Amino acid sequence: MSALQQYNLGTVVVWDFIPTGMRDAFMLNYVFWAFKPSIDGFQHCGPVIYIDRTHLNGKYTSTILIAIGITANNKILPIAFTIVDEQRSASWTWFLKNLRQHIVCGQEGVTLISNLGEGILSAISTMWTNPRHGVHGYHRFCLRHVCANFYKEFRNTTLRDLVWRAGTLTSAEVEL
Incomplete structure (x- = not known):
């Protein structure tokens, strides 16, 4: 050092x-x-x-x-x-x-x-x-960790991918 x-x-x-x-x-x-x-x-x-x-x-x-x-x-x-x-x-x-x-x-x-x-x-x-x-x-x-923990809990890749998509949306992409 x-x-x-x-x-x-x-x-x-x-x-x-x-x-x-x-x-x-x-x-x-x-x-x-x-x-x-x-x-x-x-x-x-x-x-x-x-x-x-x-x-x-x-x-x-x-x-x-x-x-x-x-x-x-x-x-x-x-x-x-x-x-x-x-x-x-x-x-x-x-x-x-x-x-x-x-x-x-x-x-x-x-x-x-x-x-x-x-x-x-x-x-x-x-x-x-x-x-x-x-x-x-x-x-x-960290979204990657959230998705990994979600998958570990529910063992469902479709739901995990939906969590990823939801987490990466910007406010401009969200329709109210």
């Missing part, structure tokens, strides 16, 4: 450690990073951030949390990453706090799009959409 910062000036890296109880010994809890070109690039994207996670397999069984934006050309822009031990409310809260501080930088009205995970929902309600805590943003569910 030091090399990333040294050779990519402006790259943000934030560490979180847990004391082990031994003198001067700490264990890595989380690490957040965002490359300077991605930070700058987000300023030219719409005010929407997609967040998700992926599990690492093999020797290292951590989870990577990721935030992405969409450029004006509809290309994916990876914005920020965090490695955590497991996805729970505390790790998502820490990720969103750093995302707000280092990427969004006080911009109001940014919408997060996520899946329906309990840890994500708890963190978003605390760190993103709660005006009592000085946070004013929006949250929406």
